[in-house]
Amino acid sequence: xxxxRTTIACFGEVLWDIFPGGHxxxxxxxxxxxxxxxxxxxxxxxxxxxxxxxxxxxxxxKIKEWQMSVAGIQISKVHPTSTVIATMDENNDAQYDIVQxxxxxxxxxxxxxxxxxxxxxxLVFGTLATRNKRSKNTLFELIEASKFNVFxxxxxxxxxxxxxxxxxxxxTQVAKFNKAELRMxxxxxxxxxxxxxxxxxxxxxTFGMQEVIISKGxxxxxxxxxxxxxxxxxxxxxxxxxxxxxxxFLAGFLSKRLEKGASPDQVMRQAVSxxxxxxxxxxxxxxxxxxxxxxxxxxxxxAAIPL
Numbered sequence: 001x002x003x004x005r006t007t008i009a010c011f012g013e014v015l016w017d018i019f020p021g022g023h024x025x026x027x028x029x030x031x032x033x034x035x036x037x038x039x040x041x042x043x044x045x046x047x048x049x050x051x052x053x054x055x056x057x058x059x060x061x062k063i064k065e066w067q068m069s070v071a072g073i074q075i076s077k078v079h080p081t082s083t084v085i086a087t088m089d090e091n092n093d094a095q096y097d098i099v100q101x102x103x104x105x106x107x108x109x110x111x112x113x114x115x116x117x118x119x120x121x122x123l124v125f126g127t128l129a130t131r132n133k134r135s136k137n138t139l140f141e142l143i144e145a146s147k148f149n150v151f152x153x154x155x156x157x158x159x160x161x162x163x164x165x166x167x168x169x170x171x172t173q174v175a176k177f178n179k180a181e182l183r184m185x186x187x188x189x190x191x192x193x194x195x196x197x198x199x200x201x202x203x204x205x206t207f208g209m210q211e212v213i214i215s216k217g218x219x220x221x222x223x224x225x226x227x228x229x230x231x232x233x234x235x236x237x238x239x240x241x242x243x244x245x246x247x248x249f250l251a252g253f254l255s256k257r258l259e260k261g262a263s264p265d266q267v268m269r270q271a272v273s274x275x276x277x278x279x280x281x282x283x284x285x286x287x288x289x290x291x292x293x294x295x296x297x298x299x300x301x302x303a304a305i306p307l
Contacts, residue, residue, distance in 0.1 A: 005043040006258045007120045009113070009146075010034040011139055012129035013104045014048040014063075014073060015082035016055055017096075017243070017284075025283050026062050027084070028104075029126050029154050032244040035285045036251030036274060038068050039293070042258075045120075047113050047142070049074040049103035056081035056103065066285075072113060076103040086243070098128070098156060105132035109141050117145040121258045124150045124250070130168075131159040143171050150174045152250055153181045162188050169207040174257075176213040176250055200224050213253065215246055220305065221275075223253075223268055231305040232268040235276035244284025249275035265304065273297035 013028035034046045046068070050056035052075050059081060060070050082102035087095050107129070117123055123146035130136040143149055151172040153165065165185070169175060177185065179196075186192075186199045189206060193199060200212050204224070214222040220233040252274030256267040277296045278286065 005041060006037075006122075006255070007043045007045075007116075008034075008037055008122045008124060008254065008258070009045045009047055009072065009116055009120050009142075010037070011047045011107070011123060011125040011142060012135075013082060014046060014050065014059065015084055015102070015104070016059065017084050017086045019086050020088065024083075025285065026059060027244070027284050028082070029128065029152065029244075029247050030124060032247035032284045033124050033152070033251045033254075035066070035068070036248045036278070037255060038066070039288065039290060040251060040255035040274075041290060042255060045069055045072040045113075045116055047072040047107065049076050049079070049107045051075070051079055051081040051103045052077050053081055055083065072116075074103070074108060074110070076106060079103045079106050096156065098159065100131075104129060105135055107135045107138045109138045113142060114145045117142055118147075120146065120148075122146070122148045122150050122254060124152065124254070125168075126152045126154040127160040127165060127168075128154065128156050130161070130164050136164065140167075140171075143168075148173050150176075150250075150254065152176045152246075153178075153185075154246070155181055155184075169203070169209070172207065172209055174211040174213065175203070175207075175209055176215065176246075178215045178246070179217070182214055196222065197229065200229075213250075215249065221249065221268070221272060223264060223271075225264060228264065229307050230264050230268055231307055232272050232302055233305055235272060235300045235302060237276045237280040239279055241282050241284075242279060245275050245279040247284060248278035268304070269297065269302055272302055273300060276300070 010030040012030035014031040015028045016024045017027040085097040212224045223230045253271035256262045256270040
């Protein structure tokens with residue numbers, strides 16, 4: 001009997017990243033996660049909205065070209081398709097100017113999305129799509145229908161409210177922070193930042209979460225499940241593009257984490273491998289096959305760093 005594919009919904013922004021020179025690429029953190037989950041073989045639904053305009057139709061065409069479903073993407077007659085002006089700094093890191101009052105700021109609750117989440121293996125979301133009350137309320141309604149919520153904190157100042165983040169963390173099963181976000185969260189809660197380990201424990205206790213991921217840049221990534229801590233190094237590669245590397249890491253993580261019987265070692269190997277594989281390529285959503293990725297992963301063995 002054929003094994004059932006993992007079913008995942010990703011909620012939030014789908015947009016055009018516009019780079020110097022006018023070149024544009026499909027993006028948005030939750031969409032990047034959806035793209036890579038699809039590449040890993042998952043059945044993915046992106047819950048978002050685009051405008052009924054040229055950029056929106058072009059975006060839907062691009063997503064269909066990749067053979068991904070657009071069933072969860074609403075078309076707004078009122079609000080435009082999202083564009084983000086990206087500039088690259090001297091370290092080749094992207095800085096973003098995110099236009100407001102766009103289609104994904106006004107995602108509606110539709111019965112099909114709620115129905116999907118009653119059987120889906122996971123719902124993935126971030127903070128950016130909560131900047132507008134309409135999409136924020138929709139997200140909270142969808143979270144109630146979902147049984148496994150994955151929160152990639154992914155702060156984009158000034159578009160977040162720490163009180164909303166707290167509410168979301170109380171409803172989260174897996175949370176992903178970078179080092180700065182971890183420090184910010186514990187300090188907001190009135191605790192002095194001590195060690196990474198203590199802070200993760202504090203968040204687990206405060207929000208009743210089992211699983212926390214800390215991305216540590218060049219120092220790798222930490223995965224905590226209950227009382228168990230797993231630290232994995234990055235794979236040394238020639239960096240082409242850091243845009244979306246955290247999103248591909250999360251997609252790699254979930255593609256194994258939601259697989260029946262996968263060990264923490266398999267989960268983290270998949271995560272750091274996909275993050276490195278995409279960072280060595282141009283763009284957040286480059287063309288590649290599952291076979292190409294598996295070849296890369298199997299040729300770059302990584303092992304946990306003792307803690």
